[in-house]
Amino acid sequence: xxxxxxxxxxxxxxxxxxxxxxxxxxxxxxxxxxxxxxxxxxxxxxxxxxxxxxxxxxxxxxxxxxxxxxxxxxxxxxxxxxxxxxxxxxxxxxxxxxxxxxxxxxxxxxxxxxxxxxxxxxxxxxxxxxxxxxxxxxxxxxxxxxxxxxxxxxxxxxxxxxxxxxxxxxxxxxxxxxxxxxxxxxxxxxxxxxxxxxxxxxxxxxxxxxxxxxxxxxxxxxxxxxxxxxxxxxxxxxxxxxxxxxxxxxxxxxxxxxxxxxxxxxx
Amino acid sequence: xxxxxxxxxxxxxxxxxxxxxxxxxxxxxxxxxxxxxxxxxxxxxxxxxxxxxxxxxxxxxxxxxxxxxxxxxxxxxxxxxxxxxxxxxxxxxxxxxxxxxxxxxxxxxxxxxxxxxxxxxxxxxxxxxxxxxxxxxxxxxxxxxxxxxxxxxxxxxxxxxxxxxxxxxxxxxxxxxxxxxxxxxxxxxxxxxxxxxxxxxxxxxxxxxxxxxxxxxxxxxxxxxxxxxxxxxxxxxxxxxxxxxxxxxxxxxxxxxxxxxxxxxxxxxxxxxxxxxxxxxxxxxxxxx
Numbered sequence: 310x311x312x313x314x315x316x317x318x319x320x321x322x323x324x325x326x327x328x329x330x331x332x333x334x335x336x337x338x339x340x341x342x343x344x345x346x347x348x349x350x351x352x353x354x355x356x357x358x359x360x361x362x363x364x365x366x367x368x369x370x371x372x373x374x375x376x377x378x379x380x381x382x383x384x385x386x387x388x389x390x391x392x393x394x395x396x397x398x399x400x401x402x403x404x405x406x407x408x409x410x411x412x413x414x415x416x417x418x419x420x421x422x423x424x425x426x427x428x429x430x431x432x433x434x435x436x437x438x439x440x441x442x443x444x445x446x447x448x449x450x451x452x453x454x455x456x457x458x459x460x461x462x463x464x465x466x467x468x469x470x471x472x473x474x475x476x477x478x479x480x481x482x483x484x485x486x487x488x489x490x491x492x493x494x495x496x497x498x499x500x501x502x503x504x505x506x507x508x509x510x511x512x513x514x515x516x517x518x519x520x521x522x523x524x525x526x527x528x529x530x531x532x533x534x535x536x537x538x539x540x541x542x543x544x545x546x547x548x549x550x551x552x553x554x555x556x557x558x559x560x561x562x563x564x565x566x567x568x569x570x571x572x573x574x575x576x
Numbered sequence: 577x578x579x580x581x582x583x584x585x586x587x588x589x590x591x592x593x594x595x596x597x598x599x600x601x602x603x604x605x606x607x608x609x610x611x612x613x614x615x616x617x618x619x620x621x622x623x624x625x626x627x628x629x630x631x632x633x634x635x636x637x638x639x640x641x642x643x644x645x646x647x648x649x650x651x652x653x654x655x656x657x658x659x660x661x662x663x664x665x666x667x668x669x670x671x672x673x674x675x676x677x678x679x680x681x682x683x684x685x686x687x688x689x690x691x692x693x694x695x696x697x698x699x700x701x702x703x704x705x706x707x708x709x710x711x712x713x714x715x716x717x718x719x720x721x722x723x724x725x726x727x728x729x730x731x732x733x734x735x736x737x738x739x740x741x742x743x744x745x746x747x748x749x750x751x752x753x754x755x756x757x758x759x760x761x762x763x764x765x766x767x768x769x770x771x772x773x774x775x776x777x778x779x780x781x782x783x784x785x786x787x788x789x790x791x792x793x794x795x796x797x798x799x800x801x802x803x804x805x806x807x808x809x810x811x812x813x814x815x816x817x818x819x820x821x822x823x824x825x826x827x828x829x830x831x832x833x834x835x836x837x838x839x840x841x842x843x844x845x846x847x848x849x850x851x852x853x854x855x856x857x858x859x860x861x862x863x864x865x
Contacts, residue, residue, distance in 0.1 A: 488627070
């Protein structure tokens with residue numbers, strides 16, 4: 310049942326985007342999201358779309374794979390579109406009961422759909438082209454400056470990478486327990502919401518028990534290898550910027566500048 | 577009572593580019609009062625096969641018939657059917673969830689729609705069969721030892737009074753003592769209840785002593801389906817599948833090579849010991865002549 314979730318999944322391929330330093334990709338994604346919120350018109354989303362499509366092409370990730378990652382978010386997109394559609398004031402086109410559909414509403418709804426689609430696709434490109442390890446490495450090194458403010462950056466990054474690492478394991482475990490309880494006649498599919506929620510207990514209790522057991526085992530294994538946090542810890546593959554990373558940075562900054570200019574001149 | 581798998585084919589990720597055939601035309605019939613060992617190397621498809629036998633997986637091709645009725649057909653009560661064909665997964669202790677041992681074992685029979693009293697009496701019966709003492713009924717299953725947890729989990733399936741009990745590697749991760757205890761109780765349950773038992777394992781030593789029929793599965797095919805003695809005579813084929821004959825069989829073959837009249841069909845330690853004693857007797861006798 311979790312097989313279709315590609316959001317947050319890594320797609321192995323040999324591309325420029327894959328080889329980029331994770332810090333570049335993190336910064337790029339952040340800037341891209343900011344520009345989406347700078348954008349106020351469809352016209353401004355043309356460069357954003359061009360930017361996104363060229364990154365997808367460069368990344369060599371099949372478009373079908375990218376689209377599959379958007380699927381779980383569709384309900385969210387629909388909800389926000391509906392709210393924009395009926396709650397935006399303006400010239401009423403259709404109105405019945407308390408609902409007013411305005412031309413501004415239609416415009417806003419479509420605009421929100423495009424914005425959310427761009428947002429999610431952009432974010433999923435980051436995880437599709439970056440392994441969880443590299444991603445956390447990038448976060449750790451990119452946010453290193455926060456240690457000045459006593460933020461435990463290394464610990465947070467380690468927790469993130471462990472959490473990501475455990476997702477597939479727990480998914481597999483859930484499937485196993487589900488089957489085992491079904492073999493004992495458990496029914497996860499029929500009944501009303503309350504009955505279904507109750508039916509989850511035989512699934513969730515063993516899952517939590519096993520998650521704690523695994524966490525305990527992992528902590529023990531880490532201690533056995535003398536893990537003691539970030540202090541004095543070196544890396545096998547330290548992150549070093551290459552020429553392509555600086556080129557990527559300048560492209561991203563150029564794109565940001567373009568979007569700001571477009572916004573300032575109000576096109 | 578008859579459970580018949582006909583030409584079962586199962587593909588993982590069927591219909592995509594990564595389709596992988598786990599089972600490739602399996603025919604298997606299980607009848608009343610049988611004790612079967614299902615043997616295969618890791619990845620041979622044995623765990624996939626048993627999930628077909630109680631309808632947890634749906635075959636890509638082929639059918640599974642329960643007393644002649646297709647279990648995938650419309651209107652077939654698969655939930656009730658899972659009470660007839662009880663499946664105990666690997667490491668079943670990880671599926672315990674209730675607050676007390678007794679309640680956990682009641683989960684299965686209650687799902688079959690039985691009354692609380694009936695479920696409880698079946699649970700007690702099942703716990704007695706697996707050797708869990710009465711003083712543990714009200715303890716939390718999480719406080720028990722590993723071997724006890726596993727026996728409680730097996731009781732959880734047994735309490736549904738299955739006509740066929742399938743156990744996937746019930747001895748995995750147990751010490752030799754725990755292993756003998758579990759296998760001993762399974763053999764006793766088979767004898768007492770007259771239900772059929774399928775013991776899934778990758779080790780011939782586990783099953784040789786108890787089962788009356790061995791099904792060897794290799795790369796999604798059934799390689800052998802015969803009496804243990806006959807299956808063990810194919811030592812070389814078994815080894816090419818990454819399996820081996822029981823240690824006893826090897827000892828007896830070596831003895832025979834060394835010129836003793838050892839019985840290579842011996843399956844248990846006792847049979848082997850008797851055979852060795854008797855051929856030693858003859859030897860001693862012969863040399864005295």
